Amino acid sequence: MPELWAKALVAHGKRQQPAAGADGLARRALASVGLAVAVGVAYFFAARLSVGLVLKPEGVAVFWPAAGISSGILIVLGPRARWAVAAGVTGATIAIHQLIADPLWAGTALGLSNAAEALITAGLIELSFGADFSIDRLSQILGLLFAAIVGTAVSGLGGAVTYRLFQGESAAMLTTWQHWFASDAIGIIIVAPLLIGLTAAVRQPPSHNELMEGVAALIALAVLTIIALALPQEPWQTVAPVALLFPILLWIAARCRPVFSAAGAFLVSITVVLTAVFRLGHFGDTNLAFADRILQAQATIMFIAVGAYVLAALFAERRETESRLARANALLERERDNKLMSAQAITGTIAHEVRQPLAAIVTNASAALRWLDRSPPEHDEIRTALKRIQSEGYRTSEVFDAIRALFRTGDPVRHPVDVNEIIGEVMQSLYGELKEHEVEYRARLTEQPALINGHRGQLREVILNLVHNAVEAMDTTTSRPRVLRISTEHRDRDAVAVAVEDSGPGIDPQKLDGIFTAFFTTKPQGMGLGLAICRMIVEQHGGQLTASSDGKSGAQFQFVLPIKSETDAAAS
Numbered sequence: 001m002p003e004l005w006a007k008a009l010v011a012h013g014k015r016q017q018p019a020a021g022a023d024g025l026a027r028r029a030l031a032s033v034g035l036a037v038a039v040g041v042a043y044f045f046a047a048r049l050s051v052g053l054v055l056k057p058e059g060v061a062v063f064w065p066a067a068g069i070s071s072g073i074l075i076v077l078g079p080r081a082r083w084a085v086a087a088g089v090t091g092a093t094i095a096i097h098q099l100i101a102d103p104l105w106a107g108t109a110l111g112l113s114n115a116a117e118a119l120i121t122a123g124l125i126e127l128s129f130g131a132d133f134s135i136d137r138l139s140q141i142l143g144l145l146f147a148a149i150v151g152t153a154v155s156g157l158g159g160a161v162t163y164r165l166f167q168g169e170s171a172a173m174l175t176t177w178q179h180w181f182a183s184d185a186i187g188i189i190i191v192a193p194l195l196i197g198l199t200a201a202v203r204q205p206p207s208h209n210e211l212m213e214g215v216a217a218l219i220a221l222a223v224l225t226i227i228a229l230a231l232p233q234e235p236w237q238t239v240a241p242v243a244l245l246f247p248i249l250l251w252i253a254a255r256c257r258p259v260f261s262a263a264g265a266f267l268v269s270i271t272v273v274l275t276a277v278f279r280l281g282h283f284g285d286t287n288l289a290f291a292d293r294i295l296q297a298q299a300t301i302m303f304i305a306v307g308a309y310v311l312a313a314l315f316a317e318r319r320e321t322e323s324r325l326a327r328a329n330a331l332l333e334r335e336r337d338n339k340l341m342s343a344q345a346i347t348g349t350i351a352h353e354v355r356q357p358l359a360a361i362v363t364n365a366s367a368a369l370r371w372l373d374r375s376p377p378e379h380d381e382i383r384t385a386l387k388r389i390q391s392e393g394y395r396t397s398e399v400f401d402a403i404r405a406l407f408r409t410g411d412p413v414r415h416p417v418d419v420n421e422i423i424g425e426v427m428q429s430l431y432g433e434l435k436e437h438e439v440e441y442r443a444r445l446t447e448q449p450a451l452i453n454g455h456r457g458q459l460r461e462v463i464l465n466l467v468h469n470a471v472e473a474m475d476t477t478t479s480r481p482r483v484l485r486i487s488t489e490h491r492d493r494d495a496v497a498v499a500v501e502d503s504g505p506g507i508d509p510q511k512l513d514g515i516f517t518a519f520f521t522t523k524p525q526g527m528g529l530g531l532a533i534c535r536m537i538v539e540q541h542g543g544q545l546t547a548s549s550d551g552k553s554g555a556q557f558q559f560v561l562p563i564k565s566e567t568d569a570a571a572s
Helices: 003-011 022-052 065-077 079-099 106-129 138-170 173-203 208-230 239-243 247-255 257-277 290-373 379-407 421-428 432-435 456-476 511-513 531-538 566-571
Strands: 415-419 441-442 451-455 483-491 495-502 544-549 555-562
Touching: 003 421, 065 079, 065 106, 065 138, 065 173, 065 257, 079 106, 079 456, 079 511, 106 138, 106 173, 138 173, 138 290, 173 257, 173 290, 208 257, 208 379, 247 257, 247 290, 257 290, 379 421, 415 421, 415 456, 421 432, 421 441, 421 456, 421 495, 432 456, 451 456, 451 555, 456 483, 456 495, 456 531, 456 555, 511 544, 531 544, 531 555
Parallel strands: 441 483
Antiparallel strands: 415 451, 483 495, 495 555, 544 555
Protein backbone atom coordinates (compact mmCIF):
# COMPACT_ATOMS: atom_id res chain seq x y z
CA MET A 1 0.00 0.00 0.00
CA PRO A 2 2.74 2.59 0.71
CA GLU A 3 4.11 2.32 -2.84
CA LEU A 4 0.66 2.63 -4.38
CA TRP A 5 -0.11 5.59 -2.13
CA ALA A 6 3.17 7.33 -3.06
CA LYS A 7 2.50 6.85 -6.79
CA ALA A 8 -0.97 8.32 -6.42
CA LEU A 9 0.35 11.36 -4.55
CA VAL A 10 3.00 11.95 -7.19
CA ALA A 11 0.49 11.64 -10.01
CA HIS A 12 -2.01 14.07 -8.48
CA GLY A 13 0.22 16.29 -6.37
CA LYS A 14 2.48 17.63 -9.10
CA ARG A 15 1.31 20.70 -10.99
CA GLN A 16 2.35 19.80 -14.50
CA GLN A 17 1.08 20.48 -18.01
CA PRO A 18 -1.40 17.82 -19.14
CA ALA A 19 -0.12 15.51 -21.83
CA ALA A 20 -1.79 15.77 -25.21
CA GLY A 21 -3.56 13.01 -27.11
CA ALA A 22 -4.75 9.53 -26.21
CA ASP A 23 -1.59 8.72 -24.25
CA GLY A 24 -2.16 11.71 -21.99
CA LEU A 25 -5.77 10.76 -21.36
CA ALA A 26 -4.75 7.19 -20.60
CA ARG A 27 -2.08 8.31 -18.13
CA ARG A 28 -4.48 10.66 -16.36
CA ALA A 29 -7.11 7.95 -16.17
CA LEU A 30 -4.57 5.47 -14.80
CA ALA A 31 -3.41 8.01 -12.21
CA SER A 32 -7.00 8.63 -11.11
CA VAL A 33 -7.64 4.91 -10.77
CA GLY A 34 -4.42 4.48 -8.78
CA LEU A 35 -5.38 7.34 -6.46
CA ALA A 36 -8.88 5.92 -5.98
CA VAL A 37 -7.44 2.52 -5.06
CA ALA A 38 -4.91 4.07 -2.66
CA VAL A 39 -7.58 6.19 -0.95
CA GLY A 40 -9.93 3.23 -0.78
CA VAL A 41 -7.30 1.01 0.85
CA ALA A 42 -6.33 3.70 3.38
CA TYR A 43 -9.99 4.45 4.18
CA PHE A 44 -10.80 0.75 4.52
CA PHE A 45 -8.05 0.04 7.04
CA ALA A 46 -8.75 3.23 9.00
CA ALA A 47 -12.44 2.31 9.15
CA ARG A 48 -11.65 -1.27 10.21
CA LEU A 49 -9.41 0.13 12.94
CA SER A 50 -12.25 2.36 14.09
CA VAL A 51 -14.62 -0.59 14.16
CA GLY A 52 -12.09 -2.42 16.32
CA LEU A 53 -12.09 0.52 18.73
CA VAL A 54 -15.87 0.67 19.11
CA LEU A 55 -17.01 0.73 22.73
CA LYS A 56 -18.53 -2.63 23.74
CA PRO A 57 -21.30 -3.46 24.09
CA GLU A 58 -22.72 -0.05 23.21
CA GLY A 59 -21.37 -0.12 19.62
CA VAL A 60 -20.37 3.56 19.50
CA ALA A 61 -17.04 4.85 18.14
CA VAL A 62 -15.44 7.73 20.01
CA PHE A 63 -14.05 9.12 16.74
CA TRP A 64 -13.85 8.07 13.08
CA PRO A 65 -10.31 8.70 11.70
CA ALA A 66 -11.30 7.51 8.23
CA ALA A 67 -13.25 10.77 7.79
CA GLY A 68 -10.08 12.73 8.52
CA ILE A 69 -8.10 10.66 6.00
CA SER A 70 -10.53 11.29 3.12
CA SER A 71 -10.97 14.99 3.87
CA GLY A 72 -7.26 15.56 4.53
CA ILE A 73 -6.19 13.84 1.30
CA LEU A 74 -8.69 15.85 -0.74
CA ILE A 75 -7.59 19.14 0.89
CA VAL A 76 -3.94 18.31 0.16
CA LEU A 77 -4.43 17.17 -3.44
CA GLY A 78 -7.03 19.77 -4.42
CA PRO A 79 -10.20 19.63 -6.54
CA ARG A 80 -8.52 17.64 -9.33
CA ALA A 81 -8.64 14.58 -7.09
CA ARG A 82 -12.27 14.92 -5.95
CA TRP A 83 -13.76 12.15 -8.07
CA ALA A 84 -10.93 9.70 -7.39
CA VAL A 85 -11.24 10.29 -3.63
CA ALA A 86 -15.04 10.02 -3.78
CA ALA A 87 -14.81 6.72 -5.68
CA GLY A 88 -12.23 5.30 -3.26
CA VAL A 89 -14.26 6.29 -0.17
CA THR A 90 -17.49 4.91 -1.62
CA GLY A 91 -15.88 1.62 -2.65
CA ALA A 92 -14.19 1.16 0.73
CA THR A 93 -17.46 1.84 2.61
CA ILE A 94 -19.33 -0.70 0.46
CA ALA A 95 -16.61 -3.30 1.13
CA ILE A 96 -16.77 -2.69 4.88
CA HIS A 97 -20.54 -3.12 5.06
CA GLN A 98 -20.44 -6.19 2.84
CA LEU A 99 -18.09 -7.78 5.38
CA ILE A 100 -20.64 -7.26 8.15
CA ALA A 101 -23.49 -8.52 5.91
CA ASP A 102 -25.31 -5.20 5.53
CA PRO A 103 -27.45 -4.74 2.40
CA LEU A 104 -25.61 -3.53 -0.70
CA TRP A 105 -27.89 -0.56 -1.11
CA ALA A 106 -27.21 0.48 2.49
CA GLY A 107 -23.44 0.28 2.03
CA THR A 108 -23.74 2.28 -1.18
CA ALA A 109 -25.84 4.97 0.50
CA LEU A 110 -23.44 5.21 3.45
CA GLY A 111 -20.48 5.31 1.04
CA LEU A 112 -22.04 8.20 -0.86
CA SER A 113 -22.65 9.99 2.46
CA ASN A 114 -19.00 9.55 3.46
CA ALA A 115 -17.84 10.75 0.02
CA ALA A 116 -20.15 13.77 0.23
CA GLU A 117 -18.68 14.57 3.64
CA ALA A 118 -15.13 14.78 2.22
CA LEU A 119 -16.28 16.73 -0.85
CA ILE A 120 -18.21 19.29 1.22
CA THR A 121 -15.39 19.77 3.74
CA ALA A 122 -12.66 20.13 1.11
CA GLY A 123 -14.92 22.25 -1.11
CA LEU A 124 -15.56 24.77 1.66
CA ILE A 125 -11.80 24.95 2.33
CA GLU A 126 -11.09 25.49 -1.38
CA LEU A 127 -13.81 28.14 -1.62
CA SER A 128 -12.57 30.03 1.45
CA PHE A 129 -8.79 29.73 1.24
CA GLY A 130 -7.89 28.55 -2.25
CA ALA A 131 -5.53 25.73 -3.14
CA ASP A 132 -2.69 26.66 -0.75
CA PHE A 133 -4.20 25.68 2.59
CA SER A 134 -2.06 25.25 5.68
CA ILE A 135 -2.52 25.03 9.42
CA ASP A 136 -0.30 27.95 10.37
CA ARG A 137 -3.08 30.58 10.36
CA LEU A 138 -5.75 31.02 13.01
CA SER A 139 -8.32 31.90 10.35
CA GLN A 140 -7.54 28.66 8.50
CA ILE A 141 -7.87 26.58 11.67
CA LEU A 142 -11.26 28.14 12.36
CA GLY A 143 -12.20 27.59 8.72
CA LEU A 144 -11.30 23.91 9.00
CA LEU A 145 -13.44 23.57 12.13
CA PHE A 146 -16.40 25.20 10.34
CA ALA A 147 -15.96 23.04 7.23
CA ALA A 148 -15.77 19.87 9.36
CA ILE A 149 -18.94 20.81 11.22
CA VAL A 150 -20.87 21.54 8.01
CA GLY A 151 -19.60 18.47 6.18
CA THR A 152 -20.32 16.02 8.99
CA ALA A 153 -23.70 17.61 9.78
CA VAL A 154 -24.84 17.12 6.17
CA SER A 155 -23.40 13.63 5.77
CA GLY A 156 -24.85 12.65 9.16
CA LEU A 157 -28.34 13.26 7.79
CA GLY A 158 -27.70 10.75 5.02
CA GLY A 159 -26.28 8.23 7.47
CA ALA A 160 -29.17 8.63 9.93
CA VAL A 161 -31.78 8.15 7.18
CA THR A 162 -29.98 5.08 5.81
CA TYR A 163 -29.71 3.38 9.21
CA ARG A 164 -33.38 4.13 9.92
CA LEU A 165 -34.44 2.55 6.60
CA PHE A 166 -32.68 -0.77 7.07
CA GLN A 167 -32.71 -1.07 10.89
CA GLY A 168 -36.19 0.22 11.52
CA GLU A 169 -37.41 2.05 14.58
CA SER A 170 -34.58 0.65 16.70
CA ALA A 171 -32.26 3.22 15.07
CA ALA A 172 -33.25 6.58 16.50
CA MET A 173 -32.41 9.16 13.85
CA LEU A 174 -31.37 11.90 16.28
CA THR A 175 -29.10 9.57 18.27
CA THR A 176 -27.56 8.13 15.09
CA TRP A 177 -26.98 11.62 13.70
CA GLN A 178 -25.36 12.76 16.97
CA HIS A 179 -22.98 9.79 17.05
CA TRP A 180 -22.14 10.20 13.35
CA PHE A 181 -21.61 13.94 13.67
CA ALA A 182 -19.42 13.74 16.80
CA SER A 183 -17.21 10.85 15.69
CA ASP A 184 -16.69 12.09 12.10
CA ALA A 185 -16.14 15.72 13.10
CA ILE A 186 -13.53 14.69 15.64
CA GLY A 187 -11.93 12.37 13.07
CA ILE A 188 -11.57 15.25 10.60
CA ILE A 189 -10.30 17.67 13.22
CA ILE A 190 -7.74 15.19 14.54
CA VAL A 191 -6.45 13.50 11.36
CA ALA A 192 -6.82 16.07 8.55
CA PRO A 193 -4.47 18.68 10.09
CA LEU A 194 -1.87 15.96 10.65
CA LEU A 195 -1.97 14.98 6.96
CA ILE A 196 -1.84 18.63 5.86
CA GLY A 197 1.07 19.35 8.19
CA LEU A 198 3.01 16.25 7.15
CA THR A 199 2.62 17.19 3.49
CA ALA A 200 3.97 20.67 4.19
CA ALA A 201 6.85 19.17 6.18
CA VAL A 202 7.73 16.86 3.27
CA ARG A 203 7.80 19.81 0.87
CA GLN A 204 9.87 21.93 3.24
CA PRO A 205 11.55 19.68 5.83
CA PRO A 206 12.21 21.09 9.31
CA SER A 207 15.74 21.64 10.49
CA HIS A 208 17.55 18.90 12.37
CA ASN A 209 17.36 20.79 15.67
CA GLU A 210 13.63 21.45 15.27
CA LEU A 211 13.00 17.82 14.38
CA MET A 212 14.90 16.52 17.41
CA GLU A 213 13.21 18.99 19.75
CA GLY A 214 9.77 18.19 18.32
CA VAL A 215 10.25 14.44 18.71
CA ALA A 216 11.48 14.89 22.29
CA ALA A 217 8.44 17.05 23.10
CA LEU A 218 6.08 14.45 21.60
CA ILE A 219 7.67 11.70 23.68
CA ALA A 220 7.30 13.82 26.81
CA LEU A 221 3.69 14.55 25.89
CA ALA A 222 2.94 10.84 25.43
CA VAL A 223 4.43 9.97 28.81
CA LEU A 224 2.60 12.77 30.58
CA THR A 225 -0.66 11.83 28.86
CA ILE A 226 -0.42 8.25 30.09
CA ILE A 227 0.38 9.44 33.61
CA ALA A 228 -2.45 11.97 33.65
CA LEU A 229 -5.09 9.56 32.36
CA ALA A 230 -3.95 6.71 34.62
CA LEU A 231 -4.27 8.68 37.84
CA PRO A 232 -6.90 7.46 40.34
CA GLN A 233 -10.38 8.70 39.64
CA GLU A 234 -11.46 9.93 43.06
CA PRO A 235 -9.25 13.01 43.56
CA TRP A 236 -9.37 14.06 39.92
CA GLN A 237 -11.90 15.65 37.66
CA THR A 238 -11.74 15.55 33.89
CA VAL A 239 -10.23 19.00 33.42
CA ALA A 240 -7.41 18.60 35.92
CA PRO A 241 -5.41 15.84 34.19
CA VAL A 242 -6.01 17.41 30.80
CA ALA A 243 -4.65 20.72 32.05
CA LEU A 244 -1.37 19.00 32.87
CA LEU A 245 -0.76 18.50 29.16
CA PHE A 246 -0.88 22.14 28.13
CA PRO A 247 2.62 23.17 29.23
CA ILE A 248 4.08 20.64 26.80
CA LEU A 249 1.55 21.56 24.11
CA LEU A 250 2.60 25.18 24.63
CA TRP A 251 6.25 24.17 24.32
CA ILE A 252 5.54 22.37 21.02
CA ALA A 253 3.50 25.26 19.63
CA ALA A 254 6.08 27.88 20.57
CA ARG A 255 9.17 26.05 19.36
CA CYS A 256 8.04 23.86 16.43
CA ARG A 257 5.95 23.94 13.30
CA PRO A 258 2.18 23.35 13.50
CA VAL A 259 2.63 19.80 12.22
CA PHE A 260 4.14 18.84 15.59
CA SER A 261 1.10 20.26 17.39
CA ALA A 262 -1.13 18.25 15.07
CA ALA A 263 0.90 15.15 15.86
CA GLY A 264 0.61 15.90 19.58
CA ALA A 265 -3.18 16.31 19.34
CA PHE A 266 -3.43 13.04 17.43
CA LEU A 267 -1.28 11.29 20.02
CA VAL A 268 -3.39 12.48 22.93
CA SER A 269 -6.63 11.62 21.09
CA ILE A 270 -5.52 8.07 20.32
CA THR A 271 -4.52 7.62 23.96
CA VAL A 272 -7.93 8.85 25.15
CA VAL A 273 -9.71 6.48 22.74
CA LEU A 274 -7.59 3.48 23.76
CA THR A 275 -8.15 4.07 27.46
CA ALA A 276 -11.91 4.38 26.84
CA VAL A 277 -12.06 1.21 24.73
CA PHE A 278 -9.95 -0.92 27.03
CA ARG A 279 -11.55 0.54 30.18
CA LEU A 280 -8.37 2.05 31.58
CA GLY A 281 -7.97 5.19 33.65
CA HIS A 282 -10.46 8.03 33.84
CA PHE A 283 -12.32 7.44 30.56
CA GLY A 284 -12.56 3.68 31.11
CA ASP A 285 -14.23 3.91 34.52
CA THR A 286 -17.38 1.81 34.29
CA ASN A 287 -18.79 3.54 37.36
CA LEU A 288 -19.46 6.55 35.16
CA ALA A 289 -22.55 6.57 32.99
CA PHE A 290 -21.91 5.52 29.40
CA ALA A 291 -23.12 8.82 27.95
CA ASP A 292 -20.92 10.74 30.36
CA ARG A 293 -17.83 8.74 29.42
CA ILE A 294 -18.43 9.28 25.71
CA LEU A 295 -19.10 12.98 26.16
CA GLN A 296 -16.05 13.45 28.37
CA ALA A 297 -13.76 11.61 25.94
CA GLN A 298 -15.00 13.56 22.93
CA ALA A 299 -14.91 16.87 24.80
CA THR A 300 -11.34 16.17 25.94
CA ILE A 301 -10.24 15.35 22.41
CA MET A 302 -11.85 18.51 21.04
CA PHE A 303 -10.44 20.63 23.85
CA ILE A 304 -6.91 19.32 23.34
CA ALA A 305 -7.03 19.47 19.53
CA VAL A 306 -8.55 22.93 19.17
CA GLY A 307 -6.32 24.36 21.88
CA ALA A 308 -3.20 22.87 20.31
CA TYR A 309 -4.14 24.10 16.82
CA VAL A 310 -4.96 27.61 17.99
CA LEU A 311 -1.70 27.90 19.91
CA ALA A 312 0.29 26.56 16.97
CA ALA A 313 -1.40 28.95 14.54
CA LEU A 314 -0.86 31.98 16.79
CA PHE A 315 2.82 31.20 17.28
CA ALA A 316 3.25 30.47 13.55
CA GLU A 317 1.70 33.85 12.69
CA ARG A 318 3.98 35.54 15.19
CA ARG A 319 7.05 33.84 13.75
CA GLU A 320 6.07 34.87 10.23
CA THR A 321 5.40 38.44 11.38
CA GLU A 322 8.83 38.56 13.00
CA SER A 323 10.37 37.15 9.84
CA ARG A 324 8.63 39.76 7.66
CA LEU A 325 9.72 42.49 10.06
CA ALA A 326 13.31 41.24 9.94
CA ARG A 327 13.22 41.18 6.13
CA ALA A 328 11.73 44.70 6.07
CA ASN A 329 14.45 45.96 8.41
CA ALA A 330 17.09 44.31 6.24
CA LEU A 331 15.65 45.98 3.14
CA LEU A 332 15.58 49.35 4.91
CA GLU A 333 19.19 48.93 6.00
CA ARG A 334 20.17 47.90 2.50
CA GLU A 335 18.38 50.91 1.04
CA ARG A 336 20.09 53.17 3.54
CA ASP A 337 23.47 51.64 2.73
CA ASN A 338 22.77 52.05 -0.98
CA LYS A 339 21.93 55.72 -0.50
CA LEU A 340 25.03 56.24 1.60
CA MET A 341 27.06 54.37 -0.97
CA SER A 342 25.61 56.55 -3.75
CA ALA A 343 26.39 59.72 -1.80
CA GLN A 344 29.88 58.43 -1.06
CA ALA A 345 30.37 57.47 -4.69
CA ILE A 346 29.29 60.89 -5.94
CA THR A 347 31.49 62.66 -3.40
CA GLY A 348 34.40 60.36 -4.14
CA THR A 349 33.91 60.78 -7.88
CA ILE A 350 34.04 64.57 -7.62
CA ALA A 351 37.15 64.43 -5.43
CA HIS A 352 38.82 61.87 -7.67
CA GLU A 353 38.13 63.63 -10.96
CA VAL A 354 38.74 67.20 -9.77
CA ARG A 355 42.03 66.32 -8.07
CA GLN A 356 43.89 65.87 -11.36
CA PRO A 357 43.04 69.24 -12.99
CA LEU A 358 43.61 71.01 -9.68
CA ALA A 359 47.02 69.38 -9.39
CA ALA A 360 47.80 70.48 -12.95
CA ILE A 361 46.68 74.04 -12.12
CA VAL A 362 48.95 74.12 -9.06
CA THR A 363 51.88 72.73 -11.06
CA ASN A 364 51.47 75.26 -13.86
CA ALA A 365 50.97 78.10 -11.38
CA SER A 366 54.23 77.15 -9.64
CA ALA A 367 56.01 77.02 -13.00
CA ALA A 368 54.61 80.43 -13.93
CA LEU A 369 55.89 81.89 -10.66
CA ARG A 370 59.33 80.45 -11.30
CA TRP A 371 59.41 81.95 -14.83
CA LEU A 372 58.19 85.24 -13.39
CA ASP A 373 61.00 85.33 -10.79
CA ARG A 374 63.65 85.15 -13.48
CA SER A 375 65.38 88.29 -14.61
CA PRO A 376 64.19 89.13 -17.11
CA PRO A 377 60.92 87.19 -16.76
CA GLU A 378 60.23 84.50 -19.38
CA HIS A 379 57.02 85.91 -20.76
CA ASP A 380 56.51 83.17 -23.35
CA GLU A 381 56.82 80.43 -20.74
CA ILE A 382 54.56 82.35 -18.37
CA ARG A 383 51.99 82.76 -21.14
CA THR A 384 52.16 79.03 -21.87
CA ALA A 385 51.68 78.12 -18.19
CA LEU A 386 48.72 80.49 -17.88
CA LYS A 387 47.11 78.97 -20.96
CA ARG A 388 47.51 75.55 -19.37
CA ILE A 389 45.92 76.87 -16.18
CA GLN A 390 43.06 78.22 -18.24
CA SER A 391 42.71 74.89 -20.04
CA GLU A 392 42.69 72.97 -16.78
CA GLY A 393 40.05 75.36 -15.42
CA TYR A 394 37.82 74.60 -18.40
CA ARG A 395 38.54 70.94 -17.86
CA THR A 396 37.42 71.23 -14.21
CA SER A 397 34.12 72.66 -15.40
CA GLU A 398 33.79 69.78 -17.87
CA VAL A 399 34.45 67.32 -15.05
CA PHE A 400 31.47 68.65 -13.10
CA ASP A 401 29.29 68.51 -16.22
CA ALA A 402 30.42 64.93 -16.88
CA ILE A 403 29.71 63.83 -13.31
CA ARG A 404 26.29 65.47 -13.35
CA ALA A 405 25.49 63.71 -16.63
CA LEU A 406 26.80 60.42 -15.25
CA PHE A 407 24.35 60.34 -12.32
CA ARG A 408 21.46 62.09 -14.07
CA THR A 409 18.37 60.01 -14.86
CA GLY A 410 16.79 60.11 -18.29
CA ASP A 411 18.19 59.94 -21.81
CA PRO A 412 21.69 61.48 -22.01
CA VAL A 413 22.50 64.16 -24.57
CA ARG A 414 25.34 63.00 -26.82
CA HIS A 415 27.06 64.32 -29.90
CA PRO A 416 29.47 62.95 -32.51
CA VAL A 417 32.99 62.99 -31.06
CA ASP A 418 36.34 61.82 -32.41
CA VAL A 419 38.07 59.45 -29.99
CA ASN A 420 41.43 60.11 -31.66
CA GLU A 421 41.02 63.83 -31.02
CA ILE A 422 40.17 63.21 -27.36
CA ILE A 423 43.28 61.05 -26.99
CA GLY A 424 45.38 63.84 -28.47
CA GLU A 425 43.97 66.39 -26.02
CA VAL A 426 44.57 64.06 -23.05
CA MET A 427 48.16 63.30 -24.03
CA GLN A 428 48.91 66.98 -24.59
CA SER A 429 47.61 67.85 -21.09
CA LEU A 430 49.71 65.02 -19.60
CA TYR A 431 52.90 65.92 -21.47
CA GLY A 432 54.57 67.24 -18.33
CA GLU A 433 53.54 64.20 -16.25
CA LEU A 434 54.91 61.79 -18.88
CA LYS A 435 58.19 63.68 -18.95
CA GLU A 436 58.40 63.75 -15.17
CA HIS A 437 57.84 59.98 -14.91
CA GLU A 438 60.19 59.25 -17.85
CA VAL A 439 57.47 57.52 -19.83
CA GLU A 440 57.76 57.08 -23.60
CA TYR A 441 54.46 57.52 -25.42
CA ARG A 442 53.70 55.51 -28.56
CA ALA A 443 50.42 55.96 -30.44
CA ARG A 444 48.86 53.81 -33.17
CA LEU A 445 45.63 55.54 -34.09
CA THR A 446 43.33 55.02 -37.05
CA GLU A 447 43.95 57.17 -40.09
CA GLN A 448 40.28 57.99 -40.36
CA PRO A 449 38.53 59.78 -37.48
CA ALA A 450 37.21 57.37 -34.87
CA LEU A 451 33.77 58.96 -34.59
CA ILE A 452 31.13 57.80 -32.12
CA ASN A 453 28.08 59.37 -30.50
CA GLY A 454 28.93 60.12 -26.90
CA HIS A 455 29.63 62.57 -24.11
CA ARG A 456 33.00 64.21 -24.80
CA GLY A 457 33.79 65.08 -21.19
CA GLN A 458 32.99 61.59 -19.89
CA LEU A 459 35.06 59.83 -22.54
CA ARG A 460 37.93 62.23 -21.83
CA GLU A 461 37.80 61.20 -18.17
CA VAL A 462 37.89 57.50 -19.12
CA ILE A 463 41.01 57.91 -21.25
CA LEU A 464 42.62 60.24 -18.73
CA ASN A 465 42.04 57.77 -15.86
CA LEU A 466 43.41 54.83 -17.83
CA VAL A 467 46.51 56.75 -18.93
CA HIS A 468 47.09 58.18 -15.46
CA ASN A 469 46.81 54.68 -13.92
CA ALA A 470 49.26 53.30 -16.49
CA VAL A 471 51.79 56.03 -15.74
CA GLU A 472 51.53 55.40 -11.98
CA ALA A 473 51.85 51.65 -12.53
CA MET A 474 55.21 52.10 -14.26
CA ASP A 475 56.77 54.10 -11.41
CA THR A 476 58.26 50.91 -9.95
CA THR A 477 59.64 49.71 -13.32
CA THR A 478 63.42 50.02 -13.45
CA SER A 479 64.61 46.96 -15.39
CA ARG A 480 63.00 47.91 -18.72
CA PRO A 481 61.83 51.04 -20.54
CA ARG A 482 58.63 52.67 -19.43
CA VAL A 483 56.45 52.63 -22.51
CA LEU A 484 52.84 53.73 -22.81
CA ARG A 485 51.01 52.48 -25.91
CA ILE A 486 47.61 53.75 -27.02
CA SER A 487 45.84 52.39 -30.06
CA THR A 488 42.48 52.73 -31.77
CA GLU A 489 40.90 50.56 -34.43
CA HIS A 490 37.56 50.06 -36.13
CA ARG A 491 35.67 46.86 -35.39
CA ASP A 492 33.46 45.69 -38.29
CA ARG A 493 32.50 49.27 -39.14
CA ASP A 494 30.09 49.47 -36.21
CA ALA A 495 32.44 49.93 -33.23
CA VAL A 496 35.67 51.57 -32.19
CA ALA A 497 38.17 49.84 -29.88
CA VAL A 498 40.59 51.81 -27.70
CA ALA A 499 43.50 50.06 -25.93
CA VAL A 500 45.85 51.52 -23.29
CA GLU A 501 48.88 49.36 -22.52
CA ASP A 502 51.77 49.89 -20.12
CA SER A 503 55.06 48.11 -19.44
CA GLY A 504 54.68 48.06 -15.68
CA PRO A 505 54.65 45.07 -13.34
CA GLY A 506 51.14 44.07 -14.38
CA ILE A 507 48.13 43.00 -12.32
CA ASP A 508 47.66 39.77 -10.43
CA PRO A 509 45.31 37.69 -12.66
CA GLN A 510 43.34 36.65 -9.58
CA LYS A 511 42.50 40.30 -8.90
CA LEU A 512 41.39 41.18 -12.43
CA ASP A 513 37.73 40.37 -11.72
CA GLY A 514 37.60 42.78 -8.77
CA ILE A 515 39.49 45.80 -10.05
CA PHE A 516 36.33 47.37 -11.51
CA THR A 517 34.45 47.07 -8.21
CA ALA A 518 33.68 50.34 -6.46
CA PHE A 519 36.10 51.21 -3.61
CA PHE A 520 38.50 48.41 -4.60
CA THR A 521 42.05 49.75 -4.81
CA THR A 522 45.63 48.53 -4.57
CA LYS A 523 47.04 52.02 -4.00
CA PRO A 524 47.75 53.21 -0.43
CA GLN A 525 46.06 56.56 -1.13
CA GLY A 526 43.61 55.34 -3.75
CA MET A 527 39.84 55.67 -3.45
CA GLY A 528 38.95 52.72 -5.69
CA LEU A 529 36.59 54.78 -7.85
CA GLY A 530 38.52 55.48 -11.05
CA LEU A 531 38.05 52.14 -12.82
CA ALA A 532 34.52 51.70 -11.45
CA ILE A 533 33.55 55.08 -12.91
CA CYS A 534 35.29 54.26 -16.19
CA ARG A 535 33.33 51.06 -16.56
CA MET A 536 30.09 52.89 -15.68
CA ILE A 537 30.72 55.51 -18.35
CA VAL A 538 31.67 52.94 -21.00
CA GLU A 539 28.61 50.80 -20.25
CA GLN A 540 26.33 53.85 -20.36
CA HIS A 541 27.71 54.44 -23.86
CA GLY A 542 26.73 50.88 -24.79
CA GLY A 543 30.29 49.58 -24.67
CA GLN A 544 32.43 47.25 -22.60
CA LEU A 545 35.64 47.82 -20.63
CA THR A 546 37.98 44.88 -19.99
CA ALA A 547 41.44 44.33 -18.55
CA SER A 548 44.09 41.70 -19.21
CA SER A 549 47.48 40.97 -17.68
CA ASP A 550 49.80 38.09 -16.99
CA GLY A 551 50.93 39.68 -13.75
CA LYS A 552 54.51 40.14 -15.00
CA SER A 553 54.89 42.30 -18.12
CA GLY A 554 52.37 45.10 -17.97
CA ALA A 555 48.62 45.38 -18.30
CA GLN A 556 46.21 46.32 -21.07
CA PHE A 557 42.85 48.05 -20.65
CA GLN A 558 40.57 48.05 -23.65
CA PHE A 559 37.11 49.46 -24.19
CA VAL A 560 34.91 49.03 -27.24
CA LEU A 561 32.29 51.66 -28.07
CA PRO A 562 29.53 51.32 -30.67
CA ILE A 563 29.65 53.92 -33.42
CA LYS A 564 25.89 54.43 -33.02
CA SER A 565 24.29 54.69 -29.60
CA GLU A 566 21.30 52.52 -28.72
CA THR A 567 19.00 55.52 -29.17
CA ASP A 568 20.36 56.21 -32.65
CA ALA A 569 20.15 52.54 -33.58
CA ALA A 570 16.51 52.40 -32.49
CA ALA A 571 15.71 55.56 -34.42
CA SER A 572 17.27 54.24 -37.59
